[in-house]
Amino acid sequence: MFKWLFLFILVIPAxxxxxxIWSGNLIGPLWVILLIIATGALGAWxxxxxxxxxxxxFQESLQMxxxxxxxLLDGACILVGGAVLLTPGFxxxxxxxxxxxxxxxxxxxxxxxxxxxxxxxxxxxxIYRR
Numbered sequence: 001m002f003k004w005l006f007l008f009i010l011v012i013p014a015x016x017x018x019x020x021i022w023s024g025n026l027i028g029p030l031w032v033i034l035l036i037i038a039t040g041a042l043g044a045w046x047x048x049x050x051x052x053x054x055x056x057x058f059q060e061s062l063q064m065x066x067x068x069x070x071x072l073l074d075g076a077c078i079l080v081g082g083a084v085l086l087t088p089g090f091x092x093x094x095x096x097x098x099x100x101x102x103x104x105x106x107x108x109x110x111x112x113x114x115x116x117x118x119x120x121x122x123x124x125x126x127i128y129r130r
Contacts, residue, residue, distance in 0.1 A: 012089075019089065019090050035090075043085030051078050073113065
């Protein structure tokens with residue numbers, strides 16, 4: 001887990017810098033800055049919209065007496081996606097949008113759920129219930 005986190009912290013920023021320089025040379029620095037601002041604004045709007053829908057779904061699940069486990073995972077994906085979109089760069093923007101758009105978020109949620117289940121089976125993840 002920490003190997004992947006270290007790799008993510010080290011490699012992604014280096015790739016982002018290279019991609020920003022390359023795209024700045026290709027389309028011009030002003031366009032790159034405008035794209036970064038536009039994706040940030042679009043990401044903030046989408047995160048707010050998806051977040052509000054998730055809160056509504058969470059409340060409905062609780063009112064119907066159902067466990068909101070998938071809704072909680074949606075909320076976590078939206079939170080991470082919104083945070084990643086605050087980081088300037090095209091790679092992080094793509095990751096952020098994948099976490100915010102429901103169609104692309106669904107396969108990611110499946111992978112995360114399998115990882116959680118695997119961790120629970122191994123005993124590295126413990127969930128406490130009251």
